[in-house]
Amino acid sequence: MGRAPCCDKNGLKKGPWTPEEDQKLVEYIQKHGHGSWRTLPKNAGLQRCGKSCRLRWTNYLRPDIKRGRFSFEEEETIIQLHSVLGNKWSAIAARLPGRTDNEIKNYWNTHIRKRLLRMGIDPVTHSPRLDLLDLSSLLNSSLYNNSSQLNISRLLGLDQPLSNHSDLLRLAATLFSSQRDDQNSNFVLPNLQEYQYSNSHVQEQNQNQFQFQNLHQLPNCTTSTTTTTTPFSNIETQVLHTNVEQFQANPTNFPCQQDLEWDENVQTMHGSTFIDNLVPLPDYSFYSGSDQSSIVDRSSYNSNFNSISSSTDQSFNFPSVLSTPSSSPPPLNSYSSTYITSSTEDERESYCSNNVLKFEIPDIFGVNEFV
């Protein structure tokens, strides 16, 4: 397949466009349409390659381009679409009128991606980066030392010792939950095994887009009928402080009952019960232009989403990614209605940074496979 000759090989101009070039290009396209991009520069009297002209037009000169800062809603849309579509910038741009794929891509790389990283969220998978979890102090302490007289299970009053990594992960999650309850929050604790499950399945499908909603609506250890919601953009509020020192100082904060109910959650995780009851879907109603505060049922959600999928080249199958049967529609999030309404990105990021979960799980757990 022959490649288009490079601009400089043809003596064509590269680099920033001048106002005169812009004017020539705009005038030509307004008169004749762009037609063949290959022949356009010659016809328009531009010393540019067609590729450069097309890029300039589609990314900058097009009359329907919306310039300026991304709105909060646009940012929200980008994050959600990215969690579903991945780096399909053109597909994402198709859902953001007036925004170009290049603009969205740049915005993602310079703003959103960095923020997610600071929040301990992998911007690729949209899942928590467990490598950042700071369990090391807990695990390196004498509490988890086989030779020690003290062990976590005794400390917590558990009948069974924490005999394996899975138990420890549960403990980590319990830590989250306990502390979050103290803050009178709706946060529901990350089910680390859920992440394992979700990630492995998603990766098998070569769809490394962990469902972001799993982050903002995670199973609560103490109930299997959770319907409370956490706003999507409050992801900052959903990653939590884990203070191992507090645990060490006040180990009675960890209700053992959660351990049992965790098992129930895990047991149903692969079936509809888990997702339907514990992972309400986010409100994508904005796709169809409905009010942000509206609450849609699953059918409308799926309808909206299907309209997205069907209009792209993706053979995306939403249920397959969600691993969620369509039965038992749960109440859906209306996270948009409960945003932190900080008007600036800095405020939002500040809010975020104060709530970042910081955990490190040493390799002795072999939990890197989770990440």
Add this chain to the structure above:
DNA sequence: AACCTCGACAACCGCAGCCGC
């Protein structure tokens, strides 16, 4: 005032896929 660093964003590069011949 000069220099340096960093962030933001425009533009380029190279690949993949589509389509006509």
Add this chain to the structure above:
DNA sequence: CGCGGCTGCGGTTGTCGAGGT
């Protein structure tokens, strides 16, 4: 069916301005 041209896409680089030292 294969080839070649063209377009679109995603990753990367280059440039410029703001802020800090």
